[in-house]
Amino acid sequence: MKWYTEQWSDNCKFSIGYNEEIHSEQSPFQKIDFYKSEEFGTFFTLDGLMMVNEKDEFVYHDMITHPAFATNPDIKKVLIIGGGDGGTAREVLRYESVEKVVMVEIDELVFRLSQKYLPITAAGVEEDPRMEMIFDDGLAYVQNAADQSFDLILVDSTDPISVGEGLFTTAFYKECYRVLNEKGILINQHESPYFAEYAENMRKAHKKIKGIFPIASVYQFHMPTYPSGHWLFGFASKALHPIKDIQVDAWDKFGLKTKYYNTDLHVGAFALPTFVKESLDRD
Ligand code: AAT
Structure with a gap:
């Protein structure tokens, strides 16, 4: 082997x-x-x-997608940045109420190779009539997008190195704020609290987002193949709070079968260990 x-x-x-x-x-x-x-x-x-x-993608793609929909079941227009394997788009497209999904992936080859080798995430995504696929830099895309044009932005990006770096900047988060409507939600890559380099990136991202969005929280999940297995997404919003505004019955009515996410777990995911809270609060 x-x-x-x-x-x-x-x-x-x-x-x-x-x-x-x-x-x-x-x-x-x-x-x-x-x-x-x-x-x-x-x-x-x-x-x-x-x-x-193929084994743990369900954890990540459930967790990047469903908490936002349980907080605002009326989401209709979604922007995905990155996500070249198609898994995030696959989950978003399961909501029949979603009318439009724009996916902006910098590297077309990631998507084409995923179509060939990873149908579990990529199959059927491009064919959905609600999908618009753009192969470009996510930062450039939001800089040119109209004000308040999306209900939800999902930043399914690589870590803040090389091409992913621009998606961890204050300039990018500010553009996300501008293109979200008044109930808009931003879910973003938030790294891991455990190893020093990742924790530093986590702290920096939170500090930037906190300075822009009135509601800025972080939630966790267990991702066996990402560094330390303890991974986070940011939940930032202009108005809706992920716990106070959760609509359990409305989400249940979608009737989606999920393997990781449920609305009990949603509430638990925002309860962070003390060392993570302290790290996020440190200036
Ligand atoms: N669904 C989980 C898969 C990913 S891949 C992240 C994607 O982000 C890659 O396809 C990469 O090409 C794309 N990407 C990186 N930078 C940009 C950019 N500036 N604009 C648009 N797309 C971009 C996430 C894995 C997370 C790994 C955590 N350790």
């Missing part, structure tokens, strides 16, 4: 045994590698970092 290894910190590595590397290509933006493994099924990495695998 061969081993894929990711450096989680200076002194900690995570490895997955794989049977076969099925694709390796340098796109204009990043190095893309697809592998086949027993434990996690097919998975792919960007610049050597785990993005998606």
Whole structure:
């Protein structure tokens, strides 16, 4: 067996045994590698970092999508930034009430290779008539988008290195605020509280968003293949509070079967461990 290894910190590595590397290509933006493994099924990495695998993708894609819809069941227009594997779009498109989804992914090759090797996330997404796919930089897209044009923005991005860096800036979060309508919600990549480098990125993102949105919280979930397995999304909003405004009955009425998310877990996910709260509150 061969081993894929990711450096989680200076002194900690995570490895997955794989049977076969099925694709390796340098796109204009990043190095893309697809592998086949027993434990996690097919998975792919960007610049050597785990993005998606068949075994735990449901955790991530449930958690990036459903908390916003349970807080505002009237969401109709959604902007996805990144998300090239299609998994986030797949979950959003399960809501028949959604009228329009714009997905802005910088690297078309990630989507094309996911269509070929990861149908679990990418199949059917492009064919949905509500989808508009744009292959461009997410920051450039929001800079040119009209005021108040979306109900929800989901930032399904890589970490704040290389092409993903612009999606962790104050300028980007400000543009998100502007293009969201008065009940708008922003869900963004919020990294991990555990290893120092990731925790620093978590803290910086929270500080920036807190200065822009009146409601800015963070929620957690268990993602076995991301560094430390303890991962976070940010929930920022112009008006709606993820706990006070949750609409349990309305969400149940959608009748969606989910494998990770439920509305009890929604409430629990916003209850953060003390070390995470202290880290987020530190200036
Ligand atoms: N659904 C979980 C998969 C991802 S992949 C993140 C995607 O963001 C990649 O396809 C990448 O090409 C895209 N991306 C990066 N920067 C930009 C940008 N500036 N504009 C648009 N798309 C971008 C998330 C994995 C999270 C990993 C956490 N460790």
